[in-house]
Amino acid sequence: MNLKKYFIRALHRLQKGPGYTYKELLVWYCDNTNTHGPKRIIKEGPKKKLIWFFLTLLFASLVFWQWGILINTYLSYNVTSSLSIGFKTMKFPAVTVCNANPFKYSKVKHLLKELDRLIEAALERILQPAPWNSSENASPPLDLELWHQIPLVLIDEHDKNNPIILDIFERNQNSVDNQTFAGNETEKKYKLAVKLCSHQGSDNCTYRNFTSAAQAVTEWYILQSTSILSKVPLQERIGMGYQAEDMILACLYGAEPCNYKNFTQIYHPDHGNCYIFNWGMDEEALNSSNPGAEFGLKLILDISQQDYIPYLSSAAGARLMLHQQKSFPFLKDQGIYAMAGTETSIGVLVDELERMGYPYSDCTMNGSDVPVKNLYSQYNTSYSIQACLRSCFQNHMIEICGCGHYMFPLPEGINYCNNEDNPGWAYCYSALRSSIRHRQICIDSCKETCNDTQYKMTISMADWPSEASEDWIFHILSYERDMSTNVTLDRNGIIKLNIYFQEYNYRTISESAATTIVWLLSSLGGQFGFWMGGSVLCLIEFGEIIIDSLWITIINVISWCKGLKQKRARAQYPDAPPTVSELVEAHPNLGFQHEDAGPLPRDEVLPPAPGTPPPNYDSLRVQPLEVLGPDSDAD
């Protein structure tokens, strides 16, 4: 009994008032809570009481349901986008210019001589079958070793089901059906294919078919030249490419003159030496604060088309690209061509997309959280998705083929593939390149950057120089470059470029969170308030009630245990226990209805009231409470 008393006291000490039974507690809660519904249940008549009970239940469940929706909405991390368009002073984009052809043929000829003779002889045989024997004898013997590393074969498809593979330099075969090579039938029956073997002489070979001989020759030449050039050290390769002073003839940025020294040289595997204006690596990036061609970059380039490698690049022109400062130019993806003999004007609109990172969208701020080793970091450039994909491919290539591809940068300690050291590399590369699985791995592991900047270009072209001005322009440019009075330039090599900001130079789409924690709280509060007029305090009240009922449970359990013990003890004496009436009494006990008058322990004796009793508003009640809240099971 001491324990029970102690608990009762503790309960009273915790909060003055609720009472000893669940019902009292509930009535007290309903009467005193700030939530709007429950009070009605207590105060109304029996019929309304029922209605209010269901209404309150309904509203409470509505509140919880809608809270669920709101929290779900919040956790889906939606974003809203805002768009702004206008003109502002912006960093002029970095401009990369390259020649479509990577090396000067005159300088690289000694390396590719054998290859060119091979392909010429092969084409000779394919195209004009009759008199090759005589011509071959006149020239020095061909380096068939080079040929056999990656041979080009003809596939005879006269019999659809049973194609015959013909090696172009196999003598005996050729003599048999040489006259049919040109295909004097109505339909073409021959196809060219590149034969790729896992290593020389093995049977594990694939034939890469081409519907067009032109494609086959180009592809074959690229494979072969890649193998040859990959053995040449970088410095030498740079020397074989186009030099800045030969290529960039004139430069004007706004009103300020500039020259080839303002360009940063970078070696690009596809295009040889590329030159980047305003890369922002060493000095501050230039700003442009005016729209229009007058305030942009004007360049005159020479691509010297005579010096192109005939089989390597069939398209002639300059390749250029606009990109952000400190990013690597991926010309194959984003680059555009400029045609020789024309003036190309490029109006630029900077299209920016600023996104919020995780968890709003799956993007990366600087690429540090991407599980692919960025090989382009050796250029000191920032992360980009293209860099990631290429690094990923190169990593796969090294892993599977044992050597790196010439088009991509190398990690330390790895060499580029070539035919001597890695005889099967072309086979391996070709298999890897067409492997969907490996591509998918790379796509899955790379993430795009959160801030995506694109340069939207409006390109227009005109003939340049005009016929009337052509003479003096060529004369001056040739004189300035070569210090000669002869004209060393012509229409096939010269390109004028104008790059400038448009009248509206930026369009920025920036994301902001559609649902913030403030939004969530105000919406939750709104819902609770709307249906039940509740607030956080009401929740606390409810929590308090739960604690109280826990207390009551504990007390009840204890008293029940006690009762059980007593029962056992009194099993001999059949007297009824008096505790029942106590419990019944507890409910209509007026003292528990209100905080002050309420739950004073009975055994405490109060001092007599003073002469002037304080106003007791409670006494306004004329009828006792129990009449108003009749038990449904009273009868």
Added chain:
Amino acid sequence: AMAPGKKITARIKRTLPVKGPQAPTLSELMRWYCLNTNTHGCRRIVVSRGRLRRFIWILLTLSAVGLILWQCAELLMNYYSASVSVTVQFQKLPFPAVTICNINPYKYNSMKDYLSELDKETKKALETFYGFSEGKSKVRRSVNEWNSTGSQFFKQIPLLKFEDFSKTATDLHTGQKRKIEGSVFHKDSSIVNSGDSNDIGFQLCDANNSSDCALYTFSSGVNAIQEWYKLHYMNIMAQIPLETKEKLSYSADDLLLTCFFDGLSCDKRHFTRFHHPLHGNCYTFNSGENGTILSTSTGGSEYGLQVVLYIDEADYNPFLVTSTGAKIIVHDQNEYPFIEDIGTEIETAAATSIGMHFTRSRKLSKPYSDCTETGDDIPVENLYNKSYSLQICLHSCFQKAMVDSCGCAQYAQPLPAGAEYCNYNRNPNWMYCYYRLHEKFVKEQLGCQQICKDACSFKEWALTTSIAQWPSTVSEDWMLRVLSWDKGQKINKKLNKTDLANLMVFYKDLNERFISENPANTLVILLSNFGGQLGLWMSCSVVCVIEIVEVFFIDSLSIVMRRQWQKAKKWWNDRKKDHSGKPPQAGDLERQGHDNPVCIDEDLPTFNTALRLPLPQDNPLPRTPPPNYSTLRLETAFTEQLPDTLEVGQH
């Protein structure tokens, strides 16, 4: 002894008695409501002391109510607004369909059978009007000579030269002058040069009523001759069946020399033929016809589509098309390629590289914006066998109007069921009708622009086109040789580089931008906002609204009803009895309202008022309990029940 049903009803009546409102009068009810309501404000009105204070509180409460109503109305009005979100996703992208056409629709040599007459006359006209002749026969024939040859085309549509501000015209064919009546349309420009003496054009008359004519003038003979030629050309082509036309046009082998996609070779099997009325045979790469749509998982020019096209410039129709090259359009597999409207032209002897950037957009349909998801709700039949677009709707709408009013279909658009293309033999009036209708269409008088809505979702490929010289001077030699070999021996000539066009279509990056509209508000958020407003101004909730409904509508009404009933009852009693005594009930009612101790004062209960009441004796008082305002709120505020409510309760 009672039936179980009755027993239950009796039990319900006993346990759930129907009671009227406890307040005897309206003012009592209001007071009770103000004191007991959950909304803030009302209570202040009742408990404030002094008129000014009370007035201020009334004003404040009313303005709070007004604010709530205003703000909630705003919330409701802004309910159907949309917010835009842009998501970028890096992924494997489906490659779009690429439709490639030769600019020239049909091989000129094979069209000779159909067009020789027309061409002859056109040449003659050029010679007569402009003194132009093709090389050999420099001798100008007299006008009379070719009058006699029976020039049916000029009889159908006479070419006219206008003078004197379009008031008189010389028929270029007969040399006669005639007066011009009727309306004049300037095809070239509606603003300038209308009265230029150089104007040339033609007259289209209603075949049934030859006085009703429309004139079309052009400032340049180039346009006039071309337009005139095109009208006749469409006439002729409309009579040729589709199969023949397909044969007359280019085959896939003719057009495509090489093809390379995603690092692999492709050939004509990857292309689907598609016959376009104005461009002849077009070929669609990746049309998705066999169920598979190719996709790219790598961006960049090597991994896109690379084709070399053979454009046989020598076989071009000199009057129909005046430019050389090909036209391409990048579109979705479900979209109809409107080459004539939005095609990109490809130059010969050049490599055209087209970088694509993919954007998908989705708008919210009704009630957010007026767009259509599938086009099913548009009352225009889709004549194209493709998914809905605004362009399709407009063309279909025009074609339908054309069939309705002219009786035949326009050649450039698909045929509706049961109709056939217009030609002069069958529908001599069609050209006049067509021009009239087209004029109306352009001026938005046909209602097509009003009926057709834009589609809610669309895909867009933004193209960046650049051109390089191709083949380069040093590679030209071998390239042409090998391509000639590719082409085979069918043509016995070496290819010329101006007959070739190189085209590269590729994804610049594999980022898909998805611009979507989302509803800015959901019902949940709307209710939250309502709740916020109600709570902010008055601490109100739906419960309060129910209270208001209960008190102001149900209870007040029943009180009014009750009073009326009692009045009627009293009147009846008065009449019935000999009105000997005092009127008992009404007086009681009045007195009760005023005598009710709770209702006496407007102020907070004071000590005095408290003292007037009997204190419960049996409860020992606590020493000094603080005033407990909550206890003021009592069910039994009205001490005495009204007799009728009690009556109801007792039964």
